Amino acid sequence: MFSWLARIAWTCWKPVRRYARMSKDDLDDSSLEDPLLWCRSLDKHSYGEFSFAVVQANEVLEDQSQVETGRDATFVGVYDGHGGPDASRFISDHLFLHLMRHAREKGALSEDILRSAFSATEDGFLTLVRRTCGIKPLMAAIGSCCLVGVIWRGTLYVANLGDSRAVIGSLGRSNKIVGEQLNKEHNASLEEVRQELRSLHPNDSHIVVMKHGVWRIKGIIQVSRSIGDAYLKRPEFSLDPTFPRFHLPEPLGRPVLTAEPSVCTRVVQPNDKFIIFASDGLWEHMTNQEAVEIVHNNPRAGIAKRLLKTALSEAARKREMRYDDLKKVEKGVRRFFHDDITIVVIFIDHDLLEKKQPAPELSVKGFIDTVGPSSFNIFKD
Template sequence: MTSSRFMKIVSPCWKSSAVADDDPNGSNSGSSRDGLLWYKDSGHHAYGEFSMAVVQANNLLEDQSQIESGPLSSLDSGPQGTFVGIYDGHGGPETSRFANQNLFQYLKKFASEQQGMSTEVIHKAFLATEEEFLSLVKKQWLSKPQLASVGSCCLVGIICSGTLYIANAGDSRVVLGRLDKATKEATDVQLSTEHNASMESVREELRSLHPDDSQIVVLKHKVWRIKGIIQVSRSIGDAYLKNAEFNKEPLLSKFRLSEPFCKPILNAAPTVWIQKLHPQDQFLIFASDGLWEHLSNKEAVNIVNENPSHGIARRLVKAALHEAAKKREMRYTDLKKIDRGVRRHFHDDITVIVLFLDSNLVSKSSSHPSLSLRGWDGTMQAL
């Protein structure tokens, strides 16, 4: 379809952008809206500043996000630091909203029990969130069977006692901006890998886990998909591909597999990376895959490195939107006028959180003031 023909189809869906204004929700104090774009240009976490932005493309926003800073457990003597969560939903917003409300609480619970932060604590938090959501699916199976087809990628970052923990299940990504002392430029260091069937390593992992299933990954319309349906191999939710009892009526036929399965096709276990932070580590860019579809790691790091920190997440989102518009041979100002739902033909929901790292603060082990902020969830009325 040519760009001009496509524009004629979507032009009735154009709308005027809302004027940016303060968010009336107290938990998002100081945040603003501009049409489908929500942002908080600057705030302070335990180890420096942060910037946050979300833009909606789907009818219902499927991205959810949060930043928590201060106590990471319920114990006064427990670990302190900063937690970031990016939850990129698919099939609907229910799972990402659930993770946004529960995963951090489970992390605090297990950190209290273990009296510290660890890979085990993080794994337990992911799996407990998964178990509770699947329990919810079971309870609502007859009244809301479509809940079995909803899932969410989960990307978590934790900074505690000078150590960075990254946990990922799905295809969101975190990239570190590290100062090169020789050139004084920021180099990009990808700290996570995606669990997406487009990657050969993921396809090989799936084939090794399901040696008797020749159709575990299928090339469909030039896109690799698991069972011809989904691209991500790890997620919270997606009960219909984890438990056969949810892969039958009354679930919609497009989600039901023709052959029964005995073991889960997808799983919720995150891959966890741990590393010490160093003085040359300048900032971290956490984002759902909607950003990385349009910007490379290097492009994103250069934008952060070459511009003021205030509003940098919003700048990254706008850079991605400019690229999305360019790919369709249209102007960014015209893209902004296209309403949610139809907007998904141009780009995905995009969430970005940029954490700046003050090495003097990272090296300190003192207590930190508390912060709890969730990104816009798409449910508020336009301002």
């Protein structure tokens, strides 16, 4: 369905593109700002600096994101919603607060505390679905991927649901930068994920189905782990056949999706230079290695925006367009050319890791451009 709609959008766009190319000024003007792009060039966090950029493609932005900088820790969250923005917005409003509450209770951070924060966020969103599904039944079909990174006391914690990606750039042999993916992806396009689903559902021959050239769980969704998507987790949220897009061929016997994150811990090494956190919209257009080389070989200021523009230029090239032409496409229609994309680049300055110098305590929400004080402190005051 999506590829068919994309062909229609592209057919409609071609005459406009020809007209746009007739203007010499447009051909030469590469400074035209993208009205759907937001960025923060460079800010400080406890262990270095960070750069932040978001571009909207959907009619309503489904990517939500945040960076929280505290006295002794740095938090990054990238929440790639699907079916609507409700789940990703809910995560942005609640997950970090759950993490702080659990961490303060223990006076420390751990993988179990990260899992507890994810679980509390999932429970909270399903409660919201239960309260509102009578007036908005499609709330049961709204979900979000969720990628979180926390640096605390020289250790990096990464937790993930879905197919966003955290990639660390480290200096290898001959002082060359090397990209290493830190998190597992939960997408049915991966053979490992399909095998996991088949082993968990041995009696369900339709647990993964190839549909329109894409592997999908129950023929509906690509990601196997998420916050939300209640109708694929609990029978009480099943949608009736009036919503054919989300209709299951048989009643749900057991959950086919889970909100259990994959979590990894890494002690930050002297050769670790930066981490790129990004929704899957970036990785559709570049490899891990291409991304870390762009970051390594360019100035820090505006580096997230540079990554974003590189991805958008590649998305335009695939449609035989220039990025300047793509900038003129309105939100909603833009989704036929690329996804919402969120990028956060966290630089690690090792002298700051050792000195523990104070940094501004900021709470930055992506695209909304709200910047305020953060109360990010793992220890009770």
